[in-house]
Amino acid sequence: MKPSQSLGRVAFALLSMSTVTSAFSWSPLNLDAFVVRRADTTKTTASTPPAQTPGPSADNTFNLNTGAQETSTTTTATKGGKTTTGKDTAKVTPTDKNGNTATLNKTTEATHTTFNPVDPAGGVVMVTPATTANMQLYKIGDFVTWAWNYTGLQATPTAIDVLASCSFATRTFTLTQNMTFQTLGSYTWDTGAYQSSNVASPLLTEQYTLIIYDAESSVSATAEAGYLDTYDGFTFGMYAPQSYTPLSEGWMCATCSGALSDTERRALGFALTMSIITVLSFTWFVTGMHVAL
Numbered sequence: 001m002k003p004s005q006s007l008g009r010v011a012f013a014l015l016s017m018s019t020v021t022s023a024f025s026w027s028p029l030n031l032d033a034f035v036v037r038r039a040d041t042t043k044t045t046a047s048t049p050p051a052q053t054p055g056p057s058a059d060n061t062f063n064l065n066t067g068a069q070e071t072s073t074t075t076t077a078t079k080g081g082k083t084t085t086g087k088d089t090a091k092v093t094p095t096d097k098n099g100n101t102a103t104l105n106k107t108t109e110a111t112h113t114t115f116n117p118v119d120p121a122g123g124v125v126m127v128t129p130a131t132t133a134n135m136q137l138y139k140i141g142d143f144v145t146w147a148w149n150y151t152g153l154q155a156t157p158t159a160i161d162v163l164a165s166c167s168f169a170t171r172t173f174t175l176t177q178n179m180t181f182q183t184l185g186s187y188t189w190d191t192g193a194y195q196s197s198n199v200a201s202p203l204l205t206e207q208y209t210l211i212i213y214d215a216e217s218s219v220s221a222t223a224e225a226g227y228l229d230t231y232d233g234f235t236f237g238m239y240a241p242q243s244y245t246p247l248s249e250g251w252m253c254a255t256c257s258g259a260l261s262d263t264e265r266r267a268l269g270f271a272l273t274m275s276i277i278t279v280l281s282f283t284w285f286v287t288g289m290h291v292a293l
Contacts, residue, residue, distance in 0.1 A: 090144075111231050115154050115226035122153035127184070136236040140203050141192040146234075147209065148185050154226030157181045159215035165232075168206045178215050184259035185212070190237070203238055208233040 128147035129136050136145045159178040166173070175189055195202055213219055213230040223229040245251040 011085035020073070044101040051211075113155060113226075115224075117225050119154065119225040119242050120152050121225060121227055122227055123151045123187075124156075124233075125149045125151055126234050128186075138191065138236060138238050140195055140205075140240050143190060144189045146187055147230075148212065150183065150228065152226075153228060155228075157216065157228050158212040160185060161213055162187050163210045163211040163219070165211055166204060166206050167209070169204055171201065171207075172211075173203075203240075205239045206234055207237050210236065226287045 005100050108211065110229050124145070125131070126148050128145060158181065160181055161177050162175040164173040164175055165171070173194075176187060179185075179187070191203060195257075211219060211230065211232050215227045217228070217230070221230065
């Protein structure tokens with residue numbers, strides 16, 4: 001009887017424990033039911049994208065005269081149940097990289113006036129020396145002055161260039177450039193100063209041609225009606241002076257001679273020959289007539 005009672009007590013105890021276990025189903029791993037987690041006060045804020053600059057709209061205009069860009073802004077307001085729309089216009093002035101106001105420059109093309117093709121081209125008439133004077137001869141080292149008038153000009157030149165050309169030396173001497181245009185033109189050439197400052201290319205004892213033309217043109221430009229044509233109608237001579245040597249010191253003329261020239265000798269021989277022929281012919285004629293008588 002004792003073993004059966006003991007087994008009954010053990011079975012009762014086990015049955016009691018199974019009931020308590022099923023009623024209290026707590027797991028030691030589920031700590032959140034009894035322990036509250038610490039709340040974190042730090043909040044993560046989503047980044048706001050930067051504001052974008054509005055691009056040019058169809059209302060933006062550009063003023064070609066002032067170089068400023070006009071931008072239009074439409075404003076909507078509600079007053080008394082009515083909606084009104086306004087348009088504000090602002091000018092945006094262009095600036096450079098330093099913030100300075102930029103200026104727009106307009107390029108204007110120069111116009112060339114064309115005159116009647118029948119009209120003559122402008123010319124030059126010499127005043128000093130006069131056109132009726134003989135060929136002028138200037139000594140190198142002196143001051144040489146020329147003066148002239150203009151004829152037939154319909155377009156006034158802005159400036160004048162004056163040159164001197166020597167065909168023998170195939171050289172052109174620039175006397176002045178961009179000389180202010182005047183109705184009566186004149187120029188004085190200091191040949192002595194030129195000679196001393198141009199030792200490598202001195203003036204020669206030769207004949208020269210004065211050249212006057214429009215500074216905006218060229219020497220070889222084609223003549224055009226109403227415009228100044230290149231003038232090269234005045235020639236002059238220049239010579240280099242020599243030091244004085246008396247005859248007593250042995251001065252001799254290189255181009256002078258006491259004898260007759262070749263032309264003079266030929267003329268004299270021809271005259272003597274004709275004289276001899278004339279005398280002989282007359283003598284023969286007279287003698288022949290006497291014999292016949």
